[in-house]
Amino acid sequence: MRIKLNTEDIMRISLFEKMTGADVIDSTSDDEKIVFVVKEGDIGAAIGKGGENVRNATEKFGKKIDLIEYSEDVKQFIKNIFAPIEVEDVWTKKFGDDLVVYIRVHPRFRRAIIGDKGKNIDRAVDIAGRLAGVKNIKVVAGLRKDNDKKPKQEEVPEKAAESSKNVEAEENQ
Incomplete structure (x- = not known):
């Protein structure tokens, strides 16, 4: 696995690792979000208690943060x-x-x-x-x-659950 990172990527990864204690394998970004791929087993540290690390990183970087656990x-x-x-x-x-x-x-x-x-x-x-x-x-x-x-209902994301309830209501009428 050989990944090319630019200086901005390296600085962003370094800062996120310092903020969270999680080992980051890779990172990509666009205008809307930054994605960090963290080492297997480090997803909890990356998220932080109650999502605190994600909130802090969102504030620091000014973009939405997505985390992916590597496998x-x-x-x-x-x-x-x-x-x-x-x-x-x-x-x-x-x-x-x-x-x-x-x-x-x-x-x-x-x-x-x-x-x-x-x-x-x-x-x-x-x-x-x-x-x-x-x-x-x-x-x-x-x-x-x-x-x-x-x-199953617990597998449906919140917005999808709302639309499925609307569909079920229409089907029952």
């Missing part, structure tokens, strides 16, 4: 990239030297996985490419293998 297991790493959205299944295929990852998510979460104008999926491919050699991530929207018609 040597590519499938687990991909799940970590998209957390807290549940990725139901992950599988990989090699095409020559290219590693392509396929993820199955509930259809309700497809838009959140891809993001506005593909921003979330592009960021995920960038991070997974830098650290795991992934060339592309393909999203397959489908229901659970156990044929549940809906995800």
Whole structure:
């Protein structure tokens, strides 16, 4: 794993490590957010008690902070990239030297996985490419293998839960 970091990245990583005590493996940023990939097992330190470290870093850097826990297991790493959205299944295929990852998510979460104008999926491919050699991530929207018609309520993010309640109310009328 060979990552190229510029001076700004190195300074940002160093400051975040000092603030949190977590070991940072990689970092990327854009106009809206900074993403830190932390060593496996360091996610708790990176978040801090009650999210304090994330709040402090958000204030210090002036951008939203996303944290991803690294894993040597590519499938687990991909799940970590998209957390807290549940990725139901992950599988990989090699095409020559290219590693392509396929993820199955509930259809309700497809838009959140891809993001506005593909921003979330592009960021995920960038991070997974830098650290795991992934060339592309393909999203397959489908229901659970156990044929549940809906995800369990605790798995639905807050906004999705509201929209599912509206759909259920409409279905019951």
